[in-house]
Amino acid sequence: MHYLDHSATTFVLPEAAEAACRVMTQQFGNPSSVHKMGIEASGILEESRRQVAAILHADPSEITFTSCGTEAINTAIFGAAHRKGRGKHIVTTAIEHSATLHACRRLEQEGYDVTYLEPDATGHISLSDLRTALRPDTVLLTCMLVNNEVGTVLPVKEFGKLLRKKSPHALFHIDAVQGLARLPIKPKLWNADCISVSGHKIGAPKGIGALYLRKGVHIAPLFYGGGQERGLRPGTEPLPNIAAFGTACRLRLPQLEENAQHVGALADYLDKQIAQRFPWAVPNGAPDIPYVRNYSFPGCKSEVLLRVLEMHEVYVSSGSACNKGRASHVLAAMKLPHDRIDSALRISFSPSNTTEDIDALLDAVEEGAQRLKRDETR
Numbered sequence: 001m002h003y004l005d006h007s008a009t010t011f012v013l014p015e016a017a018e019a020a021c022r023v024m025t026q027q028f029g030n031p032s033s034v035h036k037m038g039i040e041a042s043g044i045l046e047e048s049r050r051q052v053a054a055i056l057h058a059d060p061s062e063i064t065f066t067s068c069g070t071e072a073i074n075t076a077i078f079g080a081a082h083r084k085g086r087g088k089h090i091v092t093t094a095i096e097h098s099a100t101l102h103a104c105r106r107l108e109q110e111g112y113d114v115t116y117l118e119p120d121a122t123g124h125i126s127l128s129d130l131r132t133a134l135r136p137d138t139v140l141l142t143c144m145l146v147n148n149e150v151g152t153v154l155p156v157k158e159f160g161k162l163l164r165k166k167s168p169h170a171l172f173h174i175d176a177v178q179g180l181a182r183l184p185i186k187p188k189l190w191n192a193d194c195i196s197v198s199g200h201k202i203g204a205p206k207g208i209g210a211l212y213l214r215k216g217v218h219i220a221p222l223f224y225g226g227g228q229e230r231g232l233r234p235g236t237e238p239l240p241n242i243a244a245f246g247t248a249c250r251l252r253l254p255q256l257e258e259n260a261q262h263v264g265a266l267a268d269y270l271d272k273q274i275a276q277r278f279p280w281a282v283p284n285g286a287p288d289i290p291y292v293r294n295y296s297f298p299g300c301k302s303e304v305l306l307r308v309l310e311m312h313e314v315y316v317s318s319g320s321a322c323n324k325g326r327a328s329h330v331l332a333a334m335k336l337p338h339d340r341i342d343s344a345l346r347i348s349f350s351p352s353n354t355t356e357d358i359d360a361l362l363d364a365v366e367e368g369a370q371r372l373k374r375d376e377t378r
Contacts, residue, residue, distance in 0.1 A: 001313045001315070002312075002313060002314045002315065002356070002357040002360040002361060003315045003353075003357070004314070004315060004316045004347050004348060004349065004353065004357055004358075004361060005315050005316050005317050005346075005348055006201070006291070006348045006349060006350040006353075007148050007149075007178060007201070007291070007292055007317075007346065007348035008317055008348070009200050009201065009206065010200060010201060010202065010203050010350055011203070011352075012200075012203060012204065012205050012244065013203035013204075013247070013248055013251060015247050015248075015251060016203055016204050016205070016244035016245070016247045016248045016251075017205075017244065019240075019243040019244050019246075019247040020205060020240040020241060020243055020244040021240075022243075023041075023044060023239050023240040023243045024240045027040055027041060027044060027239075028041070028239075029041035030236060031044075031045045031228075031236075031237055031239060032226065032228065032236070041239055044239060044242075044243055045237055045239060045242060046060065047246065048242045048243050048245060048246030048247075049063050049065070049242075049246070050246075051245075051246035051247070051249045051250045052065075052197075052210050052245060052246055052249050054249065054250075054253060055180065055181065055185065055249040055252065055253045056180075056185045056187065056195060056197070056210075056212050057184070057185055057186055057187060057188070058187055058212050059215065061215065062212050062213055062214060062215055063210055063211075063212060064210065064211045064213060064229045064230070064232045064233050065208065065209070065210050065229060065233060065237060065238075065242055065245075066208075066209040066210060066211055066233055067207055067208065067209060067238070068198055068200075068206070068207060068208065068209040069097075069099065069175070069177040069196055069197060069198030069201075069209045070099040070209075071209060071222070071233075072196035072197065072198070072209045072210060072211040073097070073099040073100055073103065073142075073173075073175055073177075073196045074099060074103050074222060075211055075219070075221070075222050075232070075233070076142070076171075076173040076194035076196055076211060076213075076219070077090075077100065077103040077104070077107070077140065077142055077173060078103065078107070078220075078222060079194075079219025079220050079221070079222075080139060080140040080142075080171040080173060080193070080194065080219055081107050081112060081139055081140055082219075082220055083139065083171075083219065083220075086139045086169060086170075087135075087136070087137030087138060087139040087169070087170070088111060088112045088113060088137060088139065089112070089113045089114075089115070089135050089137045089138045089139060090104060090107060090112055090113070090114045090115070090138070090139060090140045090141075090142065091114075091115045091117065091130065091133045091134060091138060091140070091141045091142075092104050092114065092115070092116060092117070092141070092142045092143060093116060093117040093118075093119065093125050093143050093144070093154070094116045094117065094118050094119065094329070094333040095119050095123065095125070095144070095147055095149075095152075095329075095330045095333050095334075096142070096143065096144055096175065097144060097148060097175060097177070099175070100142055100144070100175060101329075104116075104142070115133040117129050117130060117133060117143075118333060119152075119330075119333055119334050120334070121334055121335065121336075122152065122285055122286035122334075123147055123150040123151075123152040123284075123285035123286065123287075123330070123334055124152050124154075124286070125143070125154050125155070127155055127158050127159070127162065130159055130162060130163075131162060131166065134162070134163065134166040134167045134170075135167065136167065138163075138166075138167040138170045139169075139170055139171070140170055140171050140172075140173060141159065141163050141167075141170055141171075141172050141173070142172075142173040142174075142175070143156065143159065143173075143174065143175070144174070144175040144176075144177075144178065144179075145174050145175065145176040145178065145179035145183065145185075146176075146178040146179040146182065146183065146288075146289060146291075146292075147178070147285075147292075147330060148177070148178045148292070149285075149292070149294060149328055149330040149331070149346055150284055150285030150286075150287060150292065150294045150330060150331075150334075151285065151287030151288060151289050151290075151291060151292030151293065151294070152285055152286065152287060152288055153179075153183070153288035153289060156174055156190045156192070157186075157189060157190050159172070159190075160172050160190045160191030160192060161191060163191065164191050171193040171194065171217065171219075172190070172191055172192050172193050172194070173192075173193065173194040173195070173196070174190065174192050174194070174195045174196070175196050176195050176196060176197050177196060177197055177198045177201055177209075178201065178291075178292075180197045180198070180201060180202055181201075181202040181248075181249075181252035181253075181256065181259075182256075182259075182260070182289055182291050183256075183289065184256065185197075187212055187214065192212070192214065193213070193214045193217050194211060194212060194213055194214070194217070194219075195211070195212035196209065196210075196211055196212075197209060197210050197211075197212075199241065199244065199245035199248060202248050202249070202252050203248040203251070203252065204241065204244045204245040204247075204248040205240075205241050205244050205245075207238060207241050208238060208241035208242060208244070208245045210245070211232075211233075213232070219232070221233065221234065223235065255351065258351075259351040260289075260290065262351055263290045263291055263349045263350070263351060263353070264290040266290070266349055266353055266354075266355065266358060267287075267290035267291075267293060267349065268290075269355055269358055270293055270347065270358050270361075271283075271293070273358065273359075273362055274295060274362070277362055277366065278297065278362075278365070278366075278369070280297075280298065281295050281296065281297050281298075282295065282296045282298065282340060283295055283296075284296055284331060284334070284336065284340065284344055285334065290349065291348060291349050291350075292346065292347075292348045292349075293346070293347045293348075294331075294344055294345070294346050294347075295344070295345055295347070296336075296339075296340040296341075296343045296344045296345075297343045297345065297365065297369060298339050298340065298343050299339075299343065299369075299372065300343050300368060300369050300372045301342055301343060301372070302318035302342060302343055302344055302345060303318065304368070304372060305343075305345065305365065305368045305369075305372070306318060306345075308364060308367060308368035308371065309361070309364045309365070309368065311364075312360060312363070312364040312367075313360075314357075314360050314361050314364045316345050316346060316347050316348075316361065317345070317346050317348075318344055318345060318346065327341055327342070328341055328344060331344060345365075347361065
């Protein structure tokens with residue numbers, strides 16, 4: 001198997017799986033219980049919180065565990081927007097994950113005014129466009145750190161600085177789901193109030209995420225219950241997944257630079273091989289990190305090409321997994337022509353990938369392209 005769809009999800013690291021299994025079968029107390037097993041579970045919870053805080057360069061008290069990245073994003077967006085007397089204008093971008101876009105559309109139904117910043121043809125967002133968009137009644141700026149489809153990095157440091165100057169009462173939320181363990185996360189340098197992350201993108205199980213909430217910032221919860229996670233995310237904590245998430249963060253943090261170099265070499269190899277073997281292929285966007293590449297193969301529909309690749313146990317995608325095969329809104333926002341969007345493949349790496357994975361991908365793409373061209377001449 002050659003798995004090159006790590007922006008969608010990753011395999012669980014063995015150490016993370018072991019941590020989850022140990023908590024499920026041996027250290028299974030409820031962290032809210034006051035007996036010995038509950039106290040032990042509470043210790044695991046807080047140690048995991050420290051591990052997640054470390055990779056986010058945050059204080060453990062600023063970390064709230066959620067069920068996933070989507071919940072963390074929704075908690076930040078709705079919590080920031082619903083602060084009374086703060087304004088009803090929100091700024092985001094047209095290339096956000098659906099968790100952000102759908103939350104903003106819901107707020108529009110509640111009477112909020114949302115400005116969607118458009119990308120340029122390379123997938124980047126302009127600081128000058130943000131400057132124009134910000135208003136005195138802006139209550140929230142929400143944007144991603146790394147785009148999950150084309151690998152562009154938004155200038156969050158400059159965004160945060162500008163927001164503090166022009167709309168000082170607004171909150172700044174960053175969706176760092178695709179940036180975690182790929183880039184250094186620097187909430188204070190970025191003037192970030194909220195940062196959302198997810199475990200299953202870095203080797204933890206699905207079903208666990210976290211929200212960084214800067215000290216002194218208060219937002220309303222989405223749910224109400226027993227008061228766990230300081231009341232921001234009540235409900236019994238999913239301790240096995242939390243322990244796995246903490247373990248994954250602990251393992252990934254010291255490997256950031258080494259992994260980036262390894263993946264960078266793979267991305268360079270892919271780019272050179274595609275240029276040699278498929279000179280008619282077109283890169284989409286100008287990626288700023290090596291973990292994501294997006295190429296169009298004009299004349300080869302993505303959905304058909306994906307089936308051919310799957311026959312060879314090669315797994316990539318045509319865009320965000322949450323879009324489930326729908327045309328990419330990111331590529332559409334970049335104003336790419338229909339044939340480019342309809343023939344796009346996203347290749348996304350993890351440190352576990354090798355050049356053999358890329359060779360298998362290219363061989364399968366070549367077979368698929370030849371088959372599709374034969375079909376066109378019939």
